Amino acid sequence: MEAKENDLILIRDYVKGDIIIKENIQFNNIEANSIIIEENVTARLFGKVKNVILKKGSRLIMHGLILGKVENLGGELLTFKSL
Secondary structure (H helix, E strand, O other): OOOOOHHEEEEEEOOHHHHEEEEOEEEEEEEEEEEOOOOOOOEEEEEEEEEEEEEEEEEEEEEEOOOOOOOEEEEEEEEEEOO
C-alpha cells in the first residue's frame, strides 16, 4: 500500500551523510552522500543527494537534485527541481 503524504514521519532538521531509510519519511533539509530506501518504503526528500539505491517496491519523491548514480532494483522515482 502506497504511503500518503500525511503518513510520512516529518524531519525538519538538517541531515547529511549516508542514510538508510526503513520507514515512510520526509526530510525537509537533506544533503546526503548516499541514500538507500528499503523495500516498500516511501521517502520524500527536499535537498541534494549524491547516490540513491531504490529497493523493490520503494518510492522516492525527490524535490531537488540527484548528483550521482541511481540504482533502481524495482522502485519508483519521481524528481522535481525545487532548489
